[in-house]
Amino acid sequence: MKAVAKGLRGFATYMGSLMGADAYRKYLEHFNASGHTGPAMTEREFWRDRMDRQDSNPQGRCC
Template sequence: MNTVVKGLRGFATYMGSLMGADAYRKYLEHFEASGHSGPAMTEREFWRDRMDRQDSNPQGRCC
């Protein structure tokens, strides 16, 4: 049973990464690694900026 639960969690993590659920975490990692000065965007600001950029520059989205 434990193996099944681990498999399902792994699958959920994989699907979340495909859908972009981990995008903010990746943004923060990149922000810190790049040595930017100043504060990073909040999660709300990040998602708003991401949606605005996708709306003004659509690229291969299904919807």
């Protein structure tokens, strides 16, 4: 039963990454690793910026 639960968690993580659910976490990791001195965007600011950039520069997406 533990193997099934582990498999389902792994699948959910994979699907979340496909949908971009971990984009803010990746942004923070990159922000900290690249040595920025200012404050990082809040999660709300990040998603607003991401949606604005996608709207102003549409690329191939499924929807």
